[in-house]
Amino acid sequence: xxxxxxxxxxxxxxxxxxxxxxxxxxxxxxxxxxxxxxxxxxxxxxxxxxxxxxxxxxxxxxxxxxxxxxxxxxxxxxxxxxxxxxxxxxxxxxxxxxxxxxxxxxxxxxxxxxxxxxxxxxxxxxxxxxxxxxxxxxxxxxxxxxxxxxxxxxxxxxxxxxxxxxxxxxxxxxxxxxxxxxxxxxxxxxxxxxxxxxxxxxxxxxxxxxxxxxxxxxxxxxxxxxxxxxxxxxxxxxxxxxxxxxxxxxxxxxxxxxxxxxxxxxxxxxxxx
Amino acid sequence: xxxxxxxxxxxxxxxxxxxxxxxxxxxxxxxxxxxxxxxxxxxxxxxxxxxxxxxxxxxxxxxxxxxxxxxxxxxxxxxxxxxxxxxxxxxxxxxxxxxxxxxxxxxxxxxxxxxxxxxxxxxxxxxxxxxxxxxxxxxxxxxxxxxxxxxxxxxxxxxxxxxxxxxxxxxxxxxxxxxxxxxxxxxxxxxxxxxxxxxxxxxxxxxxxxxxxxxxxxxxxxxxxxxxxxxxxxxxxxxxxxxxxxxxxxxxxxxxxxxxxxxxxxxxxxxxxxx
Numbered sequence: 340x341x342x343x344x345x346x347x348x349x350x351x352x353x354x355x356x357x358x359x360x361x362x363x364x365x366x367x368x369x370x371x372x373x374x375x376x377x378x379x380x381x382x383x384x385x386x387x388x389x390x391x392x393x394x395x396x397x398x399x400x401x402x403x404x405x406x407x408x409x410x411x412x413x414x415x416x417x418x419x420x421x422x423x424x425x426x427x428x429x430x431x432x433x434x435x436x437x438x439x440x441x442x443x444x445x446x447x448x449x450x451x452x453x454x455x456x457x458x459x460x461x462x463x464x465x466x467x468x469x470x471x472x473x474x475x476x477x478x479x480x481x482x483x484x485x486x487x488x489x490x491x492x493x494x495x496x497x498x499x500x501x502x503x504x505x506x507x508x509x510x511x512x513x514x515x516x517x518x519x520x521x522x523x524x525x526x527x528x529x530x531x532x533x534x535x536x537x538x539x540x541x542x543x544x545x546x547x548x549x550x551x552x553x554x555x556x557x558x559x560x561x562x563x564x565x566x567x568x569x570x571x572x573x574x575x576x577x578x579x580x581x582x583x584x585x586x587x588x589x590x591x592x593x594x595x596x597x598x599x600x601x602x603x604x605x606x607x608x609x610x611x612x
Numbered sequence: 613x614x615x616x617x618x619x620x621x622x623x624x625x626x627x628x629x630x631x632x633x634x635x636x637x638x639x640x641x642x643x644x645x646x647x648x649x650x651x652x653x654x655x656x657x658x659x660x661x662x663x664x665x666x667x668x669x670x671x672x673x674x675x676x677x678x679x680x681x682x683x684x685x686x687x688x689x690x691x692x693x694x695x696x697x698x699x700x701x702x703x704x705x706x707x708x709x710x711x712x713x714x715x716x717x718x719x720x721x722x723x724x725x726x727x728x729x730x731x732x733x734x735x736x737x738x739x740x741x742x743x744x745x746x747x748x749x750x751x752x753x754x755x756x757x758x759x760x761x762x763x764x765x766x767x768x769x770x771x772x773x774x775x776x777x778x779x780x781x782x783x784x785x786x787x788x789x790x791x792x793x794x795x796x797x798x799x800x801x802x803x804x805x806x807x808x809x810x811x812x813x814x815x816x817x818x819x820x821x822x823x824x825x826x827x828x829x830x831x832x833x834x835x836x837x838x839x840x841x842x843x844x845x846x847x848x849x850x851x852x853x854x855x856x857x858x859x860x861x862x863x864x865x866x867x868x869x870x871x872x873x874x875x876x877x878x879x880x881x882x883x884x885x886x887x
Contacts, residue, residue, distance in 0.1 A: 360785050360787075360788060361785060361788070369788055369791075369792055372792060372796065373791060373792055373794065373795050373796075374795075376795035376796040376798070376799060377795040379795075379799060380795060380798050380799050380804065381655075381658065383799060383805055383809070383810075384655065384658055384659070384804055384805050385658070385662065386809075387805045387806070387809050388659065388662045388663050388671075390661075390662040391662075394661065394662065398658075425701075508637055508640075512639075512640070512643040512647065515643075515647055516643065516646075516647060516650070519647055519650035519651060519654075520650065522650065522651065522654050523650050523651075523653050523654045523657075527654070528654060528655075528657075528658055529654070529657045529658050529660075529661040529662075530661060533657050533660050533661040534657065
């Protein structure tokens with residue numbers, strides 16, 4: 340089967356599996372309500388405290404683009420757990436004449452599409468009703484950043500999926516912990532400068548920090564003050580390294596983990612009891 | 613008498629499994645204590661970045677209390693509401709229904725076990741949060757605080773029992789409903805900001821979720837004068853309403869459980885998996 344066909348059908352399967360418990364309209368509502376509520380929670384905190392407009396915009400952009408980190412990164416690693424333990428089909432997917440890596444990419448694609456809808460709706464809502472001034476000052480930077488970031492995030496998700504093949508009863512915590520760490524250290528909902536110095540050092544080592552920073556600069560025209568000394572081009576180079584590096588690491592690590600899981604005979608283990 | 617003893621034994625047995633089960637993997641304890649702290653920390657830094665110094669302690673206290681109480685809400689949703697769904701998937705539900713005990717005993721055992729385990733985690737969140745973020749609590753009336761905590765938990769777990777009954781019939785729909793009841797409820801219960809900020813009527817409607825009143829009362833008793841300024845109702849009235857909610861939710865849960873069990877049997881969905 341061709342690469343595109345595998346990705347296409349995996350994405351379609353992902354959509355069906357995620358949405359077949361209800362009608363499309365209800366699924367659509369479901370898919371957007373939770374992430375929007377997550378953003379709105381922080382919006383209300385900022386409103387309550389009457390925070391400065393610039394800070395609010397930084398938080399808003401960070402918060403809506405964090406949806407990709409949570410839904411795609413965590414979602415892809417969760418696919419292993421779901422297919423292995425809930426539907427018990429992982430072993431069949433492994434023996435099917437298609438590539439499991441491409442299958443996971445396809446599943447990541449369906450999660451990316453659903454998340455994009457949520458991001459768009461929240462973004463439009465933010466501009467229309469919350470006073471966020473998205474000026475799209477640099478469309479090229481935005482498109483490049485988005486493409487590189489999503490590639491890196493999907494690859495990171497596949498790395499985590501590989502780890503999930505080898506772990507029992509920890510998969511949920513691994514995903515949630517990573518999402519929580521990124522939420523805290525990447526300055527998603529507050530500027531990085533508020534963190535203690537050790538926290539800022541960790542934050543500056545994480546690629547997601549630069550992804551959010553480039554997105555903010557492209558959409559708002561300004562970013563986190565603590566990263567202002569970094570030129571756009573340097574951030575872009577970092578993002579290219581992140582996307583390419585994680586893409587290759589994900590191929591190698593997933594191959595390694597799946598071989599190890601086969602050798603250990605744990606490809607279809609059940610630990611949900 | 614024998615019947616009562618058997619049911620009490622069932623309550624104990626179900627609670628025991630829950631307590632042991634939640635601690636069977638030592639690393640889970642670490643994860644369940646430190647994971648909520650990460651989001652608490654993020655919200656703490658939102659206020660550190662934006663709030664004026666004179667009210668920051670009160671706001672940080674609110675975030676920590678909210679973070680601790682959030683563990684109970686998650687336990688009610690996933691450990692109570694969705695539990696019969698899990699049991700159905702694992703094949704235990706048939707055994708529960710065949711056993712010569714009341715199904716309410718099973719739910720009560722689940723609630724007590726969940727409450728115990730989650731309370732330990734919530735206390736850890738409060739202690740760690742207070743130490744890590746240097747937050748001081750002003751404990752005004754330990755008795756009222758104890759009463760608020762107790763009534764919040766009983767009414768909350770009563771609601772959990774009701775969820776368990778309602779979710780019994782549904783498959784993944786229940787799973788997704790529980791998913792959907794996370795962030796929106798974090799907003800409506802005033803976990804991280806005073807619920808009165810949303811307006812009195814929204815706050816009043818949100819008071820059907822026991823956490824709304826519980827968190828509001830706890831903040832009044834622990835959060836100092838700023839929390840009192842933003843309080844929704846007097847603490848005593850909140851305790852009274854929580855007591856009423858406990859009675860209503862327990863009664864509804866028992867009724868719903870019987871109704872859903874009969875309906876599920878009739879429609880042949882009781883042991884239907886992967887739906």
